[in-house]
Amino acid sequence: MGAGLFSSFMTGTWLEASIVAVAAGAVGFFVVVRGAAFAAHAIPQGAFTGAAGAALVGVNTLAGVGVFSFLAATAIARWGRRARRDVVTALILVGLLGLGSLFLSMSLEYSAQTFSLLFGEPLAVGTGELLPTGAIAAACLALIVAMYRRLMLTSVAPELAAARGVNPENVETWFLLSVGAATTLALPVVGALLVFSLMIGPPSAARFIARRPAAAVAVSVALALVTVWVAIAAAFYSGWPLGFFVGVLGVVWYLLGRLVHARTGDARSTGDARSTGDARSTGDARSPAPQGPAAGAALRKALAPPGISS
């Protein structure tokens, strides 16, 4: 059994999952910084409908997932700005899932396939799927790199971004499309429900640990890689679904990050990070530090985890 974990039939799985982790870890950092966790959760679940629909019609799963990721991302980016964003995201999510329940009820061989779509079936990845996966991941990362400054500016200093002529709606649309691309990659491996964990857990810890954005992205990617590797090994030996291990590790990272932050952060911020009390008043109580309009300072300030920036 021990040799089987690294046997040639597992090569596709290891490579595929590593590609997924790199993309999800990098995109996830911006999900956390931009406070877009709900969208990052809604897009994969909406994409599940695409997978169910593809199974019903009999086309490639990746195509169905891609189309519905695209639909969900553009819908949230466009309509989310015209009304309460969280409400719109929630309704797009349940609308797509409702459609998914209809597709499921119409297709005949649903149960086993549904389960693997929702919770992932990584041990069945062939090396033939590596090429499209790698191409999408490369496109996703290229998008993030190209938009790096605009992504940071619009999340951290929106006024400054506006002054520089950055259109926040375009940035949001492209950003959510990159989330959709990462979803398309990750869904067949970790499943619709757990794509989200991979995009939230590692970056949430990275944000606590690293202070500079580039370092935080690196930590996030590293933790995402560790997550999928440990999860594959654990799923291989236990036979339990991969998603379980990804979900649990996500929480472990978050709690570890909070712990590290509480230990190393300065006294004031640790109090905030740990206190479960009402932080709205805590945040207001502290006198604002004199802050120049410099973008660099604003970036650094905002990148600090919630405890510090309060």
Place this chain on the structure above:
Amino acid sequence: MSVLHAVFAPGFFTSGPVLAAVLIGGVVALVSAPAGFLTVMRSHSFAGHAFSEVTATGGSAAYLVGVGPLLGYVVAALAGAGAMGALGVERHKSRDLVAGVVLGATLGLTALFLYLTTTSQSTSGAAVTVLFGSLFAVSSSDWPTVVALGGAALALVGVGWRPLLLSSVSPELAAARGVRLRLVESAYLAAVALAVALASMTVGAILSTALLVGPAAAALRFARTPARACAWAAAIGLVAVWGGIVLAYDSYDWPPSQQGWPVSFFVVFLVLATYLASYLFGRHRDPAHRDPAHRDPAHRDPAHRDPAHRDPAHRDPAHRDPAHRDPAHRGEA
């Protein structure tokens, strides 16, 4: 008569499961209205949705252990409320992340429980039943429990109604008035947990967000006062649930197969249709629309609440124009 027959397929009013669905679905719609109203007002849809995923964990655990799903839904939702409250979901800066982390953990557990259920009991449909639910599968013996839990949720909201409203609109003002925010927020989280647990029973765990958020969001465009908005939300919820039951019952004759379309699909569809209609016909603009800060996602970013980003002039009393305070200067003006 023929029209009536066309809408209500024969046997609708005599079918036991249908009547149980009508009764329980009605209670759920009524309970979801005030809980959903507060959720929308507090911009808490993500936490509300996280609750629905938490109930999925409870439902799958109940399947595994072999107890009724309702018990699993309720226990898990209340535990989720405790976890989210402890991690600080009510804090503006961390709510996104906290709801997300709790959500991720529960999804992982759901995966495990459903997997263990399918392997140990060879009932492979558990995932679909828990996640997408069916109102027709609700046992009519559940209704006293449903009414009791619904009553508890309504009582929690009713007792804390005024402080909850105040703290939704302005936490600072509520704190200044001596509202104990922790207590109020705990009551709110518990009420939403119960409402979502009940909704999960009707439309399935991951679709229950539709009943919580949809009717309330549409109601805000039809009504101006909180009480009227709750009444609208309850009415919309009832129409969606009962309309969904009628359509699902009719759909047994529809293609492609002779097994009917899922009732959850129709409920969600009707909720969404009402929300879209509220956009076209709603008389009132949701207050959130007037405030540009709500439109721009960047403004929601935690960083924006950083005091340093606010103009210090507005915060520092010394920067306020003394002329407005000093009576002597007023005389000159």
